[in-house]
Amino acid sequence: MQPRPFSQELIDRLAQAQSVAVLTGAGISAESGIATFRDPGGLWQQFKPEELANVRAFLGNPHLVQSWYTYRRNVAMEKAPNPGHEALAQLENLVPDFLLITQNVDNLHQRAGSTKITELHGNITHSYCIDCGKTATEQEMEPIASGTAAQCTACNGYIRPDVVWFGEMLPEGAMAQASHAAQRAEVFLSIGTSAVVYPAAGIPLVARDYGAYVAEINIEASAIAGSVDEVVLGKAGEVLPALVAAVEEKRS
Numbered sequence: 568m569q570p571r572p573f574s575q576e577l578i579d580r581l582a583q584a585q586s587v588a589v590l591t592g593a594g595i596s597a598e599s600g601i602a603t604f605r606d607p608g609g610l611w612q613q614f615k616p617e618e619l620a621n622v623r624a625f626l627g628n629p630h631l632v633q634s635w636y637t638y639r640r641n642v643a644m645e646k647a648p649n650p651g652h653e654a655l656a657q658l659e660n661l662v663p664d665f666l667l668i669t670q671n672v673d674n675l676h677q678r679a680g681s682t683k684i685t686e687l688h689g690n691i692t693h694s695y696c697i698d699c700g701k702t703a704t705e706q707e708m709e710p711i712a713s714g715t716a717a718q719c720t721a722c723n724g725y726i727r728p729d730v731v732w733f734g735e736m737l738p739e740g741a742m743a744q745a746s747h748a749a750q751r752a753e754v755f756l757s758i759g760t761s762a763v764v765y766p767a768a769g770i771p772l773v774a775r776d777y778g779a780y781v782a783e784i785n786i787e788a789s790a791i792a793g794s795v796d797e798v799v800l801g802k803a804g805e806v807l808p809a810l811v812a813a814v815e816e817k818r819s
């Protein structure tokens with residue numbers, strides 16, 4: 568048997584905890600084939616995400632930004648959740664008080680079965696009109712593929728993805744929910760996030776300040792690695808199934 572990359576202490580603490588919170592980032596979806604912002608992204612490599620994911624870019628060229636999100640939505644929808652997403656859906660059933668906080672917008676946690684989830688940055692499967700707020704229909708999105716900007720059929724407003732752009736506020740209540748979960752948590756897992764995008768990056772540190780045992784799971788040490796209790800180096804899709812199986816065995 569291969570040695571475990573995580574400690575017995577982490578297993579024991581997870582097995583005993585009444586309250587666990589988890590933060591995920593783009594890294595947990597990497598093994599599903601969804602590029603993180605640092606990975607090369609083919610056609611879109613010529614743009615920096617920061618150049619497209621903001622309201623100024625959108626108002627300057629709605630069709631360009633809509634096309635980028637259509638591309639990302641299609642990629643996400645044709646990929647499947649991986650064993651890392653699945654293990655977190657299972658962990659939710661083992662712990663009485665659990666919250667999964669995600670920075671991802673790809674909907675893969677939900678597709679893996681997670682239900683106790685707070686999305687900090689929205690979800691690309693939903694789009695709405697910037698003027699009247701109406702949810703966009705598939706039909707309203709169709710012009711994008713043929714080279715024209717998608718507009719609302721009710722008021723002509725441009726349609727935008729329901730995601731948080733650079734410079735925008737997080738959805739109301741999402742950050743409060745995440746902070747409260749971090750404050751309550753006895754164990755906090757930070758998974759597949761470079762921990763450079765605030766305020767999300769500060770959440771594991773809130774957990775630590777309130778006494779949680781904080782473990783990071785990443786293929787390389789992140790920006791907050793020096794401030795956590797344990798750094799587990801490995802792929803989320805390999806580490807998480809092994810960790811959750813060990814916790815389940817200990818809990819039963």
Ligand code: NAD
Binds near residue numbers: 672759760
């Ligand atoms: P990031 O791209 O900054 O960092 C990804 C992290 O994942 C890195 O630290 C990397 O070392 C790690 N990683 C890569 N493969 C891994 C694996 N197999 N297992 C474990 N860790 C792995 O992503 P971020 O921290 O989430 O922040 C960037 C922003 O980009 C977020 O706001 C997020 O909303 C957005 N984003 C989302 C998606 C998505 O929804 N899937 C994809 C790209 C970017």
Ligand code: ZN
Binds near residue numbers: 696700
């Ligand atoms: Zn409208």
